[in-house]
Amino acid sequence: MSTLMKNLKNSLTSAAVAALLFTAGAANAAVLQFKLTGDYSASWQLNSSGTPDDGADGIAFVVYDVEGNFPGSVSGLTDLYFYNGAEGGGLEIYDYWGDVDLLLTDGPQLYTGSEEGVITFLLGTFALTDFNGPGTYTLTVTDLDAGPGPGPDPVDVPEPASAALLLGGLGLMFAAGKRRRRH
Numbered sequence: 001m002s003t004l005m006k007n008l009k010n011s012l013t014s015a016a017v018a019a020l021l022f023t024a025g026a027a028n029a030a031v032l033q034f035k036l037t038g039d040y041s042a043s044w045q046l047n048s049s050g051t052p053d054d055g056a057d058g059i060a061f062v063v064y065d066v067e068g069n070f071p072g073s074v075s076g077l078t079d080l081y082f083y084n085g086a087e088g089g090g091l092e093i094y095d096y097w098g099d100v101d102l103l104l105t106d107g108p109q110l111y112t113g114s115e116e117g118v119i120t121f122l123l124g125t126f127a128l129t130d131f132n133g134p135g136t137y138t139l140t141v142t143d144l145d146a147g148p149g150p151g152p153d154p155v156d157v158p159e160p161a162s163a164a165l166l167l168g169g170l171g172l173m174f175a176a177g178k179r180r181r182r183h
Contacts, residue, residue, distance in 0.1 A: 038137035044068025055115035085109035
């Protein structure tokens with residue numbers, strides 16, 4: 001291989017790595033752990049953000065068929081309703097298959113965003129009260145990807161389509177270079 005081709009190959013490799021780093025975006029779909037304690041205890045996991053299964057803007061949104069530890073649930077799956085602060089905030093744990101509310105609370109709004117669009121859950125510890133009675137609860141929402149304490153900044157991860165496009169272009173350039181050498 002000629003010196004010129006080696007230099008070209010090294011330059012293209014460096015350019016490819018730089019382009020991948022440049023097109024990278026922070027990976028931000030963290031897995032959150034929800035732990036409810038108090039007069040009723042439950043736990044489940046959800047992504048930190050996403051589009052709800054159903055929602056009414058300014059009122060509430062719902063995530064259907066959430067797996068977790070929900071005492072009293074017939075199937076272990078529940079529908080989770082998260083209420084807007086204007087509606088009293090808090091959450092509802094509804095067992096669709098048993099047709100029963102396992103818990104209905106008031107409290108702070110536990111998310112940001114539009115109930116009919118993309119939402120992001122808040123991290124922290126939240127005090128909730130029973131909507132229909134004297135029960136009190138504590139909901140703790142933690143980021144399972146964050147580890148035990150303050151961790152490093154999110155790692156930049158290239159979008160798969162960007163990486164595929166870049167690698168495809170490099171392959172074409174390499175093939176064209178090989179073809180020229182033969183002639």
